[in-house]
Amino acid sequence: MRDMKTPSVYITEVATLNDFVVEVASDIPAFIGFTEKATHIDGTSLTNIAIKIKSWAQYYLFFGGQAITKFTFEEQSTSSLGLSFITSSVTLGSEDYKISPYAKNYILYHAIRLFFDNGGSECFLISVGSYDDEITLKAMQTGLDVLTKEQEPTILVAPEAVKLAASECYQLQQAMLKHCGRTMKNRVAILDVYDGHLPKTVSRDPIAEFRQGIGEDCLDYAAAYYPWLNTTVVPKESISYKNLEVTCIAKLIELLKTELVSPLDLQLTRLKRKDDQRIIDKIKHQKDQYEALLEELKTSKNKQGQPLSSEEQDHLNKVLFNVSKIFAQLINEIYAQINLLPPSAIMAGVLCQVDNNEGVWKAPANVALYSAIDLPVAISDAEQENLNSAVSGKSINAIRNFSGQGILVWGARTLDANSADWRYLPVKRTAIMIEQSIIMACKPFVFQSNDANTWTSLRNNIKYFLTEIWKKGALCGASPSDAFRVEVGLGSTMTANDILEGLLNVRVCVALTQPAEFIVINIQQQMQKS
Structure with a gap:
């Protein structure tokens, strides 16, 4: 308290609130791709800078409008004049023609529209080039490097990865997995299946190619969805x-x-x-x-x-x-x-919508998709079994069209479905949210005395936080003691030598809720009683 030696009025601020753990945001995607421009209102360049936008109007202000995608059409017997990843056959007059995009085909503008249409509220955007540039692996990787300096994003999306050559697309997706699972460990990636508008045929299987191409590292930090979507994001007019x-x-x-x-x-x-x-x-x-x-x-x-x-x-x-x-x-x-677009951006919007409405622990599935009108590939129950239960464990979440219900997300698995711990996307994302929230809450205790007072304060703060999210349904258990356990202290998580080394170890055990993916209803015939 201040020395009061002169008659006057003195104000003393008293802290009444503890430094409780605060739940970090889980609904902030980061998009990487090409835009018409990347310029601040003061004229400075925003290329290769992570910019947080909170509305469609703000995107348009900083990054401009859509690209005019050029198309070619030529007789089926001739070869394409440019790069094309989507083609269709059509009879014009008396001849059969192949219609395909010519060279550059930018889709980030449409992806951001789908994100906001499906519940997205804010996101980071890294523009790695303009419509005068080629879509290259190097440019996309540069945007990924920019994101290593940003701690806030929790979801990573690169819709234009599918506009690269197949081998480069898989290189970028592998880099996205390592970025999430090794470098940052605080976000997940949503990946698109390359050529995911095509069904499995005798000659080609896009799902098998995707599983082979993405490698084996950090699979629990990503989810993939199939097929692509027929949308209405670009009006016919x-x-x-x-x-x-x-x-x-x-x-x-x-x-x-x-x-x-x-x-x-x-x-x-x-x-x-x-x-x-x-x-x-x-x-x-x-x-x-x-x-x-x-x-x-x-x-x-x-x-x-x-x-x-x-x-x-x-x-x-x-x-x-x-x-x-x-x-x-x-x-x-x-x-x-x-309007045939990969689903990663629309799924980023769905994740944000579910996080805001119910919580990160709720499975982002059985959710209707806006601005999507049809699917280029219909998936049956038998076909989804193959998507869910691959020998490699690389599960692909199905998007299906159900009669009377519309187009629904019908899966919530990570790419590491062989893992009992991290099989489900909401479980992984909830764990990340808890980890990051506790990490942020522990930072004020750095350089504090490593004694019983600090341990008790830290333990109580973490318990309060876990109790609150247990009440919301993030943790299972009839009581807080069933849902989590927090341990910290000498003889429990630390030795005397740890204290001398300046180490303060905290052990947090939580029982995360698992989605009810399979509901089994047993129906038995009862004998007549009267």
Whole structure:
């Protein structure tokens, strides 16, 4: 207390609250990928800097909009002009064509939209390049290195990993596992199955390739989900002929001429013989309109020779969509491919939603997905058995479409399903939350006297914290003594030599709740009683 030698009013602050353990946040993902820009409002670069954003508007302010994904379409007999990881076959006119993304295909923008749509509230984002850059393993690994300086993120997501070559994707995913399980030990990774939009066939099994590719290290620090999702994150109104690679425009014009103009020429040839001028003039007018549309498509200029404005481009796109089945089919295929996305970002949103509503100990499963309308691969009970029960233990969580219920997450396992301790994702994440909360609470005791007073204070603080989360349902047991045990002190967790060495050892044993993954209902016939 201060010396009071002069008559006056004195204020003495008295601490009434103990330094109780506080539950750390568990719902903060970190995304790595490419953005349109990475610039602060003051003009400074944000490239390769971990930035925390709390809304979609904030993302748009700092990192910009979506990329215009360019597509090619070519006859099935020819090879692709660029890199493509998603393709579809479609008949345009009388020929079969293959439609695929051309070269760069950025999806982080869409991934962040899915994250916020599915319950995400805040996240870190590391932009490792712009849409002028190639998606490379080196750039993605640089973003991973940036995250080693950040303690707050608890979930690691890299949706654009699947846009690398397969071998590079697996290298990055292995690096993500080591980052979580060795370097940081305070977060888990959500991994995407490479080519996870494809089903298992006689010639190829994407699940087997994924299990082989991710290696064996730190599997309990990650979860994977299959298949990918057909979403609505990109509206159809935003898809246009501008999504076609420039060399394909001439090919499209030839197809449209065959579809729209050639039949009119044939009609004119026949009608001239009958000398029906009124009908001839009508068909000529329609032909002139079609040819004018194709000229605008070819030159990107209006009748006055000026470049098409955005409104004129939209009008041209709508008219072509309405008059041409070929053009409409092409746009529909591009729309479907752009909206076919890996599930890691949407699952990050689900984890955050469940954490906020019920707690990190609740399994992020049996949850509906927003902005997802269909699945490219349907999974049966027998097929999910293979996903769950691999000899390697590398379980893949299924996403399934149930009649009357919609698309649901139907699994909550880590990649280390052979481990009795860390088989389930909520168990692992709850353990991480408890560990990090206790670590943060112990830091004020560094350099304190290693004596009974410190041990008692530390023990009581940890017990109070564990009792509170037991009340919430994070721990099982009829009473706190059944749910956890905290040990600290000489003769219990420390020796006299430990104290001389400055070591304060605390042992915490907890009974974590396990999800009821299999519910068995026994039905037995009872004999008639009357």
